[in-house]
Amino acid sequence: MPGSFNYDDLFSADSQDTPLKVVTHAEYDFAVAYPAPETLPVDGLTQALQVMLDTRAEDLARNLAYYPHVQGSPELREFTAGKLLSDRGISVSPDEIMLTAGSGEAIGLVIQALTNPGDTVLTERYVYTGTLNQLQRFGADVVGAPIDDMGIMPEALDRLIDELAEDGRRPKYLYTIAEHQNPTGSTLPEARRRQILDIAHRRNMPIIEDECYVDLRFEGETQPAFRTLDDSGIVIHVASYSKLVAPGLRLGFFTAQDDVMRRASSFKIGSGPNQFSAYAVEGFLRENLDRHRAALNPLLREKRDAMIASLEENFAGTGATWSRPQGGCYVWLTMPEKADLGAVQQGCMDGGVGYVAGPAFAPNNDGAHCARLCFAFETPEKNRKGIARLAELFDDMGVLSGTASV
Amino acid sequence: MPGSFNYDDLFSADSQDTPLKVVTHAEYDFAVAYPAPETLPVDGLTQALQVMLDTRAEDLARNLAYYPHVQGSPELREFTAGKLLSDRGISVSPDEIMLTAGSGEAIGLVIQALTNPGDTVLTERYVYTGTLNQLQRFGADVVGAPIDDMGIMPEALDRLIDELAEDGRRPKYLYTIAEHQNPTGSTLPEARRRQILDIAHRRNMPIIEDECYVDLRFEGETQPAFRTLDDSGIVIHVASYSKLVAPGLRLGFFTAQDDVMRRASSFKIGSGPNQFSAYAVEGFLRENLDRHRAALNPLLREKRDAMIASLEENFAGTGATWSRPQGGCYVWLTMPEKADLGAVQQGCMDGGVGYVAGPAFAPNNDGAHCARLCFAFETPEKNRKGIARLAELFDDMGVLSGTASV
Numbered sequence: 188m189p190g191s192f193n194y195d196d197l198f199s200a201d202s203q204d205t206p207l208k209v210v211t212h213a214e215y216d217f218a219v220a221y222p223a224p225e226t227l228p229v230d231g232l233t234q235a236l237q238v239m240l241d242t243r244a245e246d247l248a249r250n251l252a253y254y255p256h257v258q259g260s261p262e263l264r265e266f267t268a269g270k271l272l273s274d275r276g277i278s279v280s281p282d283e284i285m286l287t288a289g290s291g292e293a294i295g296l297v298i299q300a301l302t303n304p305g306d307t308v309l310t311e312r313y314v315y316t317g318t319l320n321q322l323q324r325f326g327a328d329v330v331g332a333p334i335d336d337m338g339i340m341p342e343a344l345d346r347l348i349d350e351l352a353e354d355g356r357r358p359k360y361l362y363t364i365a366e367h368q369n370p371t372g373s374t375l376p377e378a379r380r381r382q383i384l385d386i387a388h389r390r391n392m393p394i395i396e397d398e399c400y401v402d403l404r405f406e407g408e409t410q411p412a413f414r415t416l417d418d419s420g421i422v423i424h425v426a427s428y429s430k431l432v433a434p435g436l437r438l439g440f441f442t443a444q445d446d447v448m449r450r451a452s453s454f455k456i457g458s459g460p461n462q463f464s465a466y467a468v469e470g471f472l473r474e475n476l477d478r479h480r481a482a483l484n485p486l487l488r489e490k491r492d493a494m495i496a497s498l499e500e501n502f503a504g505t506g507a508t509w510s511r512p513q514g515g516c517y518v519w520l521t522m523p524e525k526a527d528l529g530a531v532q533q534g535c536m537d538g539g540v541g542y543v544a545g546p547a548f549a550p551n552n553d554g555a556h557c558a559r560l561c562f563a564f565e566t567p568e569k570n571r572k573g574i575a576r577l578a579e580l581f582d583d584m585g586v587l588s589g590t591a592s593v
Numbered sequence: 594m595p596g597s598f599n600y601d602d603l604f605s606a607d608s609q610d611t612p613l614k615v616v617t618h619a620e621y622d623f624a625v626a627y628p629a630p631e632t633l634p635v636d637g638l639t640q641a642l643q644v645m646l647d648t649r650a651e652d653l654a655r656n657l658a659y660y661p662h663v664q665g666s667p668e669l670r671e672f673t674a675g676k677l678l679s680d681r682g683i684s685v686s687p688d689e690i691m692l693t694a695g696s697g698e699a700i701g702l703v704i705q706a707l708t709n710p711g712d713t714v715l716t717e718r719y720v721y722t723g724t725l726n727q728l729q730r731f732g733a734d735v736v737g738a739p740i741d742d743m744g745i746m747p748e749a750l751d752r753l754i755d756e757l758a759e760d761g762r763r764p765k766y767l768y769t770i771a772e773h774q775n776p777t778g779s780t781l782p783e784a785r786r787r788q789i790l791d792i793a794h795r796r797n798m799p800i801i802e803d804e805c806y807v808d809l810r811f812e813g814e815t816q817p818a819f820r821t822l823d824d825s826g827i828v829i830h831v832a833s834y835s836k837l838v839a840p841g842l843r844l845g846f847f848t849a850q851d852d853v854m855r856r857a858s859s860f861k862i863g864s865g866p867n868q869f870s871a872y873a874v875e876g877f878l879r880e881n882l883d884r885h886r887a888a889l890n891p892l893l894r895e896k897r898d899a900m901i902a903s904l905e906e907n908f909a910g911t912g913a914t915w916s917r918p919q920g921g922c923y924v925w926l927t928m929p930e931k932a933d934l935g936a937v938q939q940g941c942m943d944g945g946v947g948y949v950a951g952p953a954f955a956p957n958n959d960g961a962h963c964a965r966l967c968f969a970f971e972t973p974e975k976n977r978k979g980i981a982r983l984a985e986l987f988d989d990m991g992v993l994s995g996t997a998s999v
Contacts, residue, residue: 190826190849190852190853191825192799192827193797194826194850194852197797198852198856199705200709201705201709202707203856203859205858205859206855207663207854207855219659220660221659221660227658229654229657232657233642233646236642236869237643240639244635248633249630250841251633251635251638251841251842252628252630252633252839253616253625253841254835254840288862288866288867289864291864299608302605303606303607418596420596421598434661435656435657435658435867436867436868444596446596446600447596448613449611450600450605450609450610450611451608452611453608453609453610453611454607456694456727458695458697458840458843461694461841461842461867463642463842463869463873464870467869
């Protein structure tokens with residue numbers, strides 16, 4: 188309501204005037220962060236709920252009648268522990284897992300447990316916007332570590348920490364998406380992970396590892412998680428069912444050393460996540476995990492191939508380069524440095540193609556010549572046509588000649 | 594996991610070592626804050642989901658595939674706007690409602706939008722523990738306003754604010770549950786609400802009104818909400834579907850003046866609440882709201898009557914008094930001041946009767962001679978027997994004679 192009461196002197200110092208977003212979608216929507224909607228198992232999830240009702244009605248009633256356990260559904264935690272062991276070789280008990288409202292809540296709780304305003308925190312050079320926003324929200328001084336097409340470069344990371352030390356800045360922890368990184372699509376090789384773990388121990392610097400895309404591999408070999416390689420407690424492991432099953436379910440989770448779990452839970456507001464979602468996901472994945480991945484990932488590969496083929500066809504000779512991810516949702520487009528993809532983002536949106544320009548992912552707000560293109564959401568056909576359209580739009584707007592007029 | 598990494602120098606100053614609770618239930622559980630599990634509409638909710646699937650499958654798929662709108666399901670917000678209008682005479686559009694993970698998240702967002710550490714905040718003399726914990730968590734100096742069996746006494750409130758002013762403490766806002774208060778069960782009469790609104794305007798002090806028990810009236814007349822009486826924007830209205838439908842669904846909501854909504858949303862972590870729950874609640878309540886309340890509330894009355902009859906039978910002559918709520922879930926038991934119900938709480942739990950002693954609800958940690966007894970959860974028969982058992986336990990432990998030995 189418009190209202191007329193004057194709150195100006197009453198708002199907290201931390202609060203920000205945040206517009207309530209109305210999300211708009213372009214005809215060719217490469218700006219989203221969603222998995223393939225064709226594979227969304229609505230029937231499977233609802234059937235799983237139906238089975239729960241038929242066979243475990245008392246259980247369901249009891250769980251809905253009570254406030255959920257702060258760590259969330261014991262059954263889904265048990266399933267998650269089994270999945271972590273079989274998929275990633277990570278051995279934790281269900282009691283060592285906290286389910287959260289998406290991985291976003293998990294990341295928020297851990298950030299709050301470890302961050303005082305002014306603390307320096309390391310991420311990749313380009314980092315998931317949701318994490319970047321939360322880090323900045325809680326006052327972190329975020330520094331991006333140098334990357335190449337495989338992710339963080341360990342020697343450069345070590346040098347960066349030395350350079351920061353000269354300024355009196357000691358990184359508190361490192362946040363990284365090592366498998367199918369958002370936004371660049373890279374996967375960090377095992378050897379680099381081991382080197383980074385050495386650095387982390389030497390620097391007394393925990394690693395928050397976000398594996399929210401780990402289920403979406405369609406090519407190459409999965410690399411062991413940081414947490415697989417190190418069970419000392421220095422690694423905090425975060426993941427999600429948003430990309431594998433459905434974002435709208437709001438189910439993520441993390442596992443960490445006991446004291447980290449307890450500290451993180453002190454920032455929890457309300458109780459554990461939704462029981463319906465937990466039942467639906469647990470029931471569906473117990474029966475369908477392998478089948479679902481086998482349906483999803485070849486489709487993602489087809490979509491990636493279509494986007495990359497169209498990039499080769501339409502962006503050859505422009506000086507552009509792009510990543511070739513082995514999984515996940517994103518291709519990272521790098522144009523010549525003179526291009527400003529931020530300046531023409533809205534124009535391209537109006538012209539029918541959505542993307543997210545680099546600065547949204549950059550701790551220093553740079554990277555305007557880069558863009559994240561989500562290949563996972565649209566059909567292969569739309570990926571092809573949308574990239575062709577994007578090349579036309581860039582051309583029309585003078586991006587390719589570096590004379591962009593906005 | 595136990596882990597061996599030393600986080601001692603890394604935890605944030607705000608983080609607290611919070612034990613991960615294992616909830617235990619006594620044989621006669623009057624400690625819970627749950628509505629009647631017999632009326633939990635598991636079948637109705639699942640049928641509503643089934644109907645959604647049959648008739649709006651594309652809609653459901655689209656909503657699950659996308660991250661939810663930050664304000665939550667548009668359909669449930671539309672239903673909620675209609676319910677606020679017909680039940681409470683509150684006229685807001687769906688765009689002016691934010692759905693949250695239970696009312697706990699709503700309260701947390703609003704508290705963060707309005708509270709700087711050290712700010713003085715007013716509540717009732719005894720207040721919902723969840724709100725009290727959040728207020729203290731965000732650094733509020735919480736002061737309980739004097740109450741009688743109808744709730745806050747306006748003249749005493751006004752005097753309290755003057756007294757606080759002499760100490761240089763100016764209350765930032767008032768949080769209140771005016772309808773079926775938690776923990777005392779009182780309902781604030783309309784005349785007092787009008788007086789408190791006058792005070793609020795004179796003192797430039799917004800009111801956060803928590804109506805999470807408003808649907809559970811089985812006797813007497815509902816009083817107009819603060820928000821019904823005042824649409825200037827000074828009232829922030831919070832409510833929930835936890836008590837009416839099921840706590841495990843995690844669905845609450847609030848409505849406030851635009852700028853308050855925007856400030857509050859800046860503390861939101863992740864996107865809006867779960868789509869499955871939203872569909873289930875919307876579908877179920879569109880068809881069954883009146884029928885469901887007509888089934889739930891007479892049962893609650895029967896349960897209250899059983900508990901009060903047993904209190905009359907077993908506590909007469911002990912100097913105890915108790916509230917007679919017209920709705921909600923709680924009877925407030927007041928023993929003679931010498932009794933220490935906090936000291937014997939665990940002993941009573943071990944003896945089969947759960948309750949929550951006063952200090953859990955008291956900003957100043959006092960009220961040890963009081964206890965909240967939830968009448969809504971157990972059967973009428975168990976309410977009778979459990980209160981009789983409680984009298985025996987109090988007697989055995991010397992509570993009634995004021996010689997409690999723990």
